[in-house]
Amino acid sequence: MTTVTLDKAAPTRKVKYGSMSRDRTWALRWSYLFLVIFAIFSLTPPVYMLITSLKSSAEISAATNPWWVFHPTIDNYLGLLTSNQFLRFFWNSAMVSVFVVTITMLISVPAAFALARMRFWGSTVLATGVFLTYLIPETLLFIPLFKMFAVIGDFTGIQLINKWYVLLILYPTLTVPFCTWIMIGYFASIPKELDEAAIIDGASWFQTLTRIFIPVALPGLIAATIFAFTVSWAQFLYPLVFTTSTDQLVMPVGIITTLIKGDVFNWGQIMTGALLGAAPPLIIYAFLMDYYIAGLTAGATKG
Amino acid sequence: MVDVALQSSQAAVRTARKQSSLRNLLNRKSTIAFLMALPLILLIATLVIYPAFYAIHLATLNKSMARFVGLGNFEFLFKRETFWLVVKQSCIFAITAVVFKALIGFIVAHFVHNIPAKGQRKWRGMLLVPWVIPPAMSTLAWLWLFDPSYSAFNYTLGLFGAGPIPWTGDANWARFSVILVNIWVGAPFFMIMYLAALKSVPDQLYEAAAIDGANWWQRIWYVTLPMMRNIIAITTLFSLIVTFANFDIVRILTAGGPLDHTHIFATWAFRVGIEGSDIPLGASVSLFMVPILAVAAIFILRDISKRGNEA
Numbered sequence: 001m002t003t004v005t006l007d008k009a010a011p012t013r014k015v016k017y018g019s020m021s022r023d024r025t026w027a028l029r030w031s032y033l034f035l036v037i038f039a040i041f042s043l044t045p046p047v048y049m050l051i052t053s054l055k056s057s058a059e060i061s062a063a064t065n066p067w068w069v070f071h072p073t074i075d076n077y078l079g080l081l082t083s084n085q086f087l088r089f090f091w092n093s094a095m096v097s098v099f100v101v102t103i104t105m106l107i108s109v110p111a112a113f114a115l116a117r118m119r120f121w122g123s124t125v126l127a128t129g130v131f132l133t134y135l136i137p138e139t140l141l142f143i144p145l146f147k148m149f150a151v152i153g154d155f156t157g158i159q160l161i162n163k164w165y166v167l168l169i170l171y172p173t174l175t176v177p178f179c180t181w182i183m184i185g186y187f188a189s190i191p192k193e194l195d196e197a198a199i200i201d202g203a204s205w206f207q208t209l210t211r212i213f214i215p216v217a218l219p220g221l222i223a224a225t226i227f228a229f230t231v232s233w234a235q236f237l238y239p240l241v242f243t244t245s246t247d248q249l250v251m252p253v254g255i256i257t258t259l260i261k262g263d264v265f266n267w268g269q270i271m272t273g274a275l276l277g278a279a280p281p282l283i284i285y286a287f288l289m290d291y292y293i294a295g296l297t298a299g300a301t302k303g
Numbered sequence: 304m305v306d307v308a309l310q311s312s313q314a315a316v317r318t319a320r321k322q323s324s325l326r327n328l329l330n331r332k333s334t335i336a337f338l339m340a341l342p343l344i345l346l347i348a349t350l351v352i353y354p355a356f357y358a359i360h361l362a363t364l365n366k367s368m369a370r371f372v373g374l375g376n377f378e379f380l381f382k383r384e385t386f387w388l389v390v391k392q393s394c395i396f397a398i399t400a401v402v403f404k405a406l407i408g409f410i411v412a413h414f415v416h417n418i419p420a421k422g423q424r425k426w427r428g429m430l431l432v433p434w435v436i437p438p439a440m441s442t443l444a445w446l447w448l449f450d451p452s453y454s455a456f457n458y459t460l461g462l463f464g465a466g467p468i469p470w471t472g473d474a475n476w477a478r479f480s481v482i483l484v485n486i487w488v489g490a491p492f493f494m495i496m497y498l499a500a501l502k503s504v505p506d507q508l509y510e511a512a513a514i515d516g517a518n519w520w521q522r523i524w525y526v527t528l529p530m531m532r533n534i535i536a537i538t539t540l541f542s543l544i545v546t547f548a549n550f551d552i553v554r555i556l557t558a559g560g561p562l563d564h565t566h567i568f569a570t571w572a573f574r575v576g577i578e579g580s581d582i583p584l585g586a587s588v589s590l591f592m593v594p595i596l597a598v599a600a601i602f603i604l605r606d607i608s609k610r611g612n613e614a
Binding site: 027028030031032034035038039041042043044045046048049052065066067106107108110111113114115118119120121123126128129130131132133135136137138139140141142143144145146147148169170172173176177180205230233234236237240241252253255256265267270271274275277278281282285286289292293296297 | 332333334335336337339340342343344346347350351353354355357358361368407410411414415417418424426427428429430431432433435436437438439440441443444445447448450454455458459487491492495496499541544545547548549550551554555568569572573576577582585586589590592593596599600603604
């Protein structure tokens with residue numbers, strides 16, 4: 001009896017699967033079509049950067065097809081990579097980013113550990129406060145901060161404005177709250193038994209942090225590091241406001257203020273500079289995409 | 304003998320304890336925790352909270368910052384046409400950009416979710432590139448794409464016989480361009496968030512819906528959207544704040560022009576406060592970003608406390 005009913009059911013099912021799979025194929029084709037369109041939309045500007053960076057000024061101003069390179073040249077790259085000014089921007093950017101990442105980690109990892117595991121007076125309020133701080137944009141703070149640093153310069157004689165190291169004070173306001181927030185999330189997901197065992201074995205709080213929490217939450221730490229680096233590399237407003245001399249500028253501002261001279265746009269060089277400025281985050285992203293995405297989604301979903 | 308020794312040692316411990324009450328305090332768990340969080344607290348207090356209130360103070364001073372003028376700066380702003388233009392443009396800019404970012408992100412996330420899991424990584428990788436490139440750099444590429452005479456978009460349009468479009472020269476086209484670039488930068492973020500949310504919707508729900516005869520639209524409306532409601536809300540809120548406070552894109556693409564027709568709060572505050580060196584007026588302009596931040600903060604706090612109750 002049962003075998004018969006099963007046999008009966010089988011052909012009808014097969015037909016149904018057939019129609020569903022045909023639907024599925026069409027859905028798949030449509031998906032690919034639209035994904036190709038969106039990928040073209042996403043990749044046009046970077047690809048166009050690359051195309052233009054390989055052209056000479058003469059070819060750019062000639063009325064040829066802008067989407068194709070007829071006489072590829074690497075003069076733009078050679079010109080920029082041998083210019084002391086440009087190398088200075090790159091060096092400044094690299095230095096600022098490395099220092100900011102270090103400062104951010106030194107502040108946010110212990111703070112996140114304290115907020116995730118050790119209760120103290122006001123700790124829950126502080127955790128919420130950290131999150132809200134992340135929502136205060138730099139565009140609201142740059143004017144009062146500029147005035148504050150000017151006043152500090154007048155009173156103490158410590159000149160902060162127009163020095164690259166002022167950015168080491170400013171960038172952590174952007175990176176620390178978010179990094180603390182994602183580290184709280186990662187630390188909170190570590191089972192309590194782990195650190196209880198460590199405490200029973202006689203580990204101090206500091207040892208619990210360095211021997212247990214940091215190794216276990218390493219993916220989170222990498223995600224936070226990537227985030228801090230990307231933010232400090234890409235930041236545009238603060239360096240634009242706080243630094244003006246060409247030897248103090250970082251990449252994004254340097255490229256925009258020095259390569260654009262009045263109304264003369266040397267597009268070949270500008271695009272080369274932009275591509276070189278975009279390279280470090282892109283390279284990191286290419287190798288550590290999964291960490292990058294993990295950090296991105298952890299920040300908001302754990303809110 | 305033993306008793307005496309024990310007593311004396313206990314007494315010694317007691318006095319030692321009294322002497323080192325400071326050390327005891329330092330050894331307490333909550334004190335250690337507080338010290339660990341202290342750099343964070345100092346940073347937030349001196350470089351975020353203090354400047355935020357300092358901005359309010361600055362907004363009440365006159366241009367040379369010598370005299371208290373109360374709400375004078377705001378009165379001055381309310382009388383200026385440019386200010387109302389900026390308010391209008393900021394709202395149009397933020398709302399249009401966020402709506403399109405959310406829509407495109409939702410659609411693309413569905414398409415990525417649709418294709419076999421093996422290929423998803425590759426597509427996701429490509430589609431997230433706009434979010435990875437520093438916005439200042441990619442906006443330069445857009446500026447060059449929009450170039451009126453030598454560049455790509457108008458050349459391509461020319462092939463189809465369409466006239467050259469003044470992408471950044473005409474007020475409405477410039478607004479369109481600025482919003483387009485913002486969508487380009489921000490849509491991948493929504494895509495990634497929605498993709499993560501889509502993956503967390505259990506397959507059984509779709510199977511049950513399919514058995515009940517739901518078509519694709521009903522599946523999205525009755526299964527996907529309700530399951531993703533939280534993530535959609537929080538992502539939209541985030542993006543609204545970031546877009547409202549945007550600076551890089553407008554600054555590089557149009558610098559507020561033509562005739563202030565693309566200025567938003569951040570770029571106008573920069574123009575007035577730093578370039579025009581009227582710091583109090585600039586501070587007053589940037590303070591107009593506070594209401595939207597406050598509304599967002601209320602929603603987020605409510606969300607956090609709600610989750611706290613559920614748990």
